[in-house]
Amino acid sequence: xxxxxxxxxxxLALASAAAILTAxxxxxLYAPREATMGDVQRIFYFxxxxxxxxxxxxxxxxxxxxxxxxxxxxxWDILALSSVEVGLTFIxxxxxxxxxxxxPVWGTYWTWEPRLTISAVQLLIYIAYGMLRRAVxxxxxxxxxxxxxxxxxxxxxxxxxxxxxxxxxxxxxILSGGDMALTPRMVQTLMVSLGAFTLLYxxxxxxxxxxxxxxxxxxxxxx
Amino acid sequence: xYTLPTMDFLDKTWAIVVKDVAAEWHTREIxxxxxxxxxxxxxxxxxxxxxxxxxxRAAAPGVLWATVAFxxxxxxxxxxxxxxxxxxxxxxxxxxxxRTAIFxxxxxxxxxxxxxxxxxxxxxxAGLFNVPLLRPEVLLVTLLGTVGxxxxxxxxAAMAVNTRAxxxxxxVLLLPLAFPVLIAAVQTIGALLEGGTLAEAGGWLRLIVVxxxxxxxxxxxxxxxxxxx
Numbered sequence: 266x267x268x269x270x271x272x273x274x275x276x277l278a279l280a281s282a283a284a285i286l287t288a289x290x291x292x293x294l295y296a297p298r299e300a301t302m303g304d305v306q307r308i309f310y311f312x313x314x315x316x317x318x319x320x321x322x323x324x325x326x327x328x329x330x331x332x333x334x335x336x337x338x339x340x341w342d343i344l345a346l347s348s349v350e351v352g353l354t355f356i357x358x359x360x361x362x363x364x365x366x367x368x369p370v371w372g373t374y375w376t377w378e379p380r381l382t383i384s385a386v387q388l389l390i391y392i393a394y395g396m397l398r399r400a401v402x403x404x405x406x407x408x409x410x411x412x413x414x415x416x417x418x419x420x421x422x423x424x425x426x427x428x429x430x431x432x433x434x435x436x437x438x439i440l441s442g443g444d445m446a447l448t449p450r451m452v453q454t455l456m457v458s459l460g461a462f463t464l465l466y467x468x469x470x471x472x473x474x475x476x477x478x479x480x481x482x483x484x485x486x487x488x
Numbered sequence: 489x490y491t492l493p494t495m496d497f498l499d500k501t502w503a504i505v506v507k508d509v510a511a512e513w514h515t516r517e518i519x520x521x522x523x524x525x526x527x528x529x530x531x532x533x534x535x536x537x538x539x540x541x542x543x544x545r546a547a548a549p550g551v552l553w554a555t556v557a558f559x560x561x562x563x564x565x566x567x568x569x570x571x572x573x574x575x576x577x578x579x580x581x582x583x584x585x586x587r588t589a590i591f592x593x594x595x596x597x598x599x600x601x602x603x604x605x606x607x608x609x610x611x612x613x614a615g616l617f618n619v620p621l622l623r624p625e626v627l628l629v630t631l632l633g634t635v636g637x638x639x640x641x642x643x644x645a646a647m648a649v650n651t652r653a654x655x656x657x658x659x660v661l662l663l664p665l666a667f668p669v670l671i672a673a674v675q676t677i678g679a680l681l682e683g684g685t686l687a688e689a690g691g692w693l694r695l696i697v698v699x700x701x702x703x704x705x706x707x708x709x710x711x712x713x714x715x716x717x
Contacts, residue, residue, distance in 0.1 A: 334713055390664040397661060400651035410647050413710045417643065417665060420706050424668035424699050431691065432671050 274471050281468045284461035288314075288454070296454040305369045308362050310455050314462035316359035316384055320422075322352025322466060323387060326394075327419035330412035339481070342408035345415055346398065347473035349391050351466060356391070359384050379430040386425055390418045500585050504593025507576075508567070509600065518563045518570075522605045526559040530613065544617035549677035552613060552621070553633070553670055556606060560637055561662055563601050564645040565655040567594070572649055577715070587712035591642065595707070598645075599638035606630055625686045626677055629693065633673035636700040640665055643707040646714045672696045 292310045299306035329345035332338075363381045364374045375381070397414055401407040447455070512518055533539060533551045571577045571594075580590050610630070614621040641662055648658040672695040679689040686693060 334710070386664055386667060393660045393664060396653070396657065397647070397651065400653040400657055402652060406650070409713050410650070413643075413647065413713055414661065416710060417640065417703075417706055420702055421640075421665045421668060421699075424695065424702065425671075427695060428668040428671040431695075432675060 271471075271475065274468070274475070277464070277468045277471060281461065281464035284457070284464050288458040288461040291454040291457050296451050297448055299451075302370055305366060308366045310458040311462070312359060312362040312366060313455060314458040315355040315362065316380070317459055318462045318466045319352050319356030319359055319384065319387065321463070322348045322355060322470075323391065323415075323419055323422070325470075326352065326415045330415035333408060333412040334416075339404075339408070342411065343474055343477045343481075344470075345408075345411060347470055347477060349394055349415070351469045351473055353388065353391050353395075354469070355462070355466065356384055356388050360388060377429075377433050379426070379433050382429045382433070383422070383426050386429070387422065390422075394418065497586065497589055500589040501592040501596065504580070504585075504590060505596045505600070508594070508597030511570070512597075512601065518566050518601050519604050521566065522559040522563040522601065523608060525562055526555050526605055526609050527612070529555045529558055530609075530616070534617075539617050541618075545619050545681055546678075548613065548617065548619045548621065548681060549674040552609070552630075552677070553674050555609065556602065556630075556634070557637070557663065557666060557670060558659075559605055560602050560641060561659045563605070564598055564638075564641040564662075565648060565658045567598050567601065568642075568645040568649045569654070581715060587715055588708050590715065591708060591711035594646070595639050595642040595704075598642050599634060602634050602638055603631065606634065619681065621677075621681075623680065625680050628686075629673055629676045629680070629696065632693070632696045632700060633669050636669045636696065636703050637666055639700070639707050640703045643711055643714070646711065650714070669696055669699045672699070 288310070292307050296307065296310070298304060325348040326345045329341045329348065333341035333345060360381065363378075363384065367376050367378070367381070368374050394411065394414055398407055398411050401410050530551070533547070533555070537543060537547050537551070539547060539551070568577075571580075610621050610627070613619060641658075644661045644665070645658055648654060648661060651657055672692045676686075676689040676692040676696070679692070680686070
């Protein structure tokens with residue numbers, strides 16, 4: 266068996282490519298133009314999707330951390346670290362698209378809007394996670410510390426969310442509650458985007474896990 | 489089987505606290521370093537923000553907690569570095585002591601040290617900038633906030649001292665996880681200084697308590713994994 270041929274991975278990659286193209290098409294051609302914000306609102310679909318994937322990825326790291334501490338198996342650590350790296354990509358995308366959206370709508374690149382702020386906090390937390398990993402010697406200890414940090418960090422996220430939300434209750438009207446009236450077409454586009462980004466996350470995660478396994482195999486050969 | 493005279497959990501925890509306080513009494517390095525740093529940081533804030541009159545009052549909760557947070561990271565890492573340099577942590581691990589007791593003992597010791605600093609910092613701040621901080625409600629919020637901060641700080645400091653980066657890493661790990669308690673403590677004290685009651689700031693106070701409980705629970709469950717060698 267050729268371990269370098271990854272048929273499911275290839276299928277996954279093709280499926281997410283198709284889904285992203287479909288989502289792009291829907292965002293620009295199918296979804297209606299938003300009345301007050303105009304075309305700039307179309308960034309919303311990818312912004313929300315990447316934020317969702319970021320949060321989900323860190324949740325996966327949290328679960329993988331728990332499983333690692335219980336079982337002590339390397340594969341859970343690989344899952345945790347891969348999910349953080351992929352999650353960081355998406356959360357960075359969410360923060361950048363958020364501030365690109367904020368510029369024309371609120372006239373500034375950055376507002377302390379709760380959702381944007383919590384994304385930025387997450388970004389910092391998981392950058393710290395990466396720094397922790399690099400600073401720890403020994404793969405086993407590295408995995409253990411990272412698991413603990415991944416768990417504690419994720420537990421503080423909902424609390425941060427409440428704190429930031431109450432702290433910034435002067436929420437711009439556009440996003441609060443259901444003020445941005447979503448038409449059925451918009452909801453459909455959002456759902457397809459969410460699905461497409463989740464597929465993309467799965468694809469990237471799978472490849473990152475494979476990469477880590479190859480690195481392990483290489484380290485074993487070198488010894 | 490031979491068993492050691494059994495101490496119950498609280499005795500063991502208390503023994504670790506007493507050990508930390510005794511060690512600190514001999515050297516006084518943690519509290520004095522934190523304290524001098526805290527006073528310096530007050531000066532820095534005073535120069536940076538020109539803390540007088542209404543400005544001082546508005547900035548007081550934030551300046552106070554920023555100072556406690558930064559001074560806290562200093563004391564927390566020192567407390568665990570000392571544990572390692574003296575080889576005391578190995579002794580603790582060899583002793584028939586539950587890991588949870590080690591955590592509670594260390595966290596309580598760190599809590600004490602930070603509270604000592606706060607006990608000097610608050611009157612000093614109140615006197616220097618003429619802000620009425622010495623009210624029982626403010627003290628209660630400060631204590632409650634310190635519980636969570638000391639707990640999460642002890643857990644992360646135990647991790648940070650076992651890394652190559654050591655003290656440098658602790659603030660990076662700790663501060664983003666301390667945001668909820670920092671925001672909540674600053675908001676509660678701010679509301680109190682503006683003449684509000686504790687009941688009016690009830691939501692924030694509850695958030696601090698929930699943070700304390702959640703952090704202590706998670707840290708208790710995970711601390712053993714950090715020490716395991």
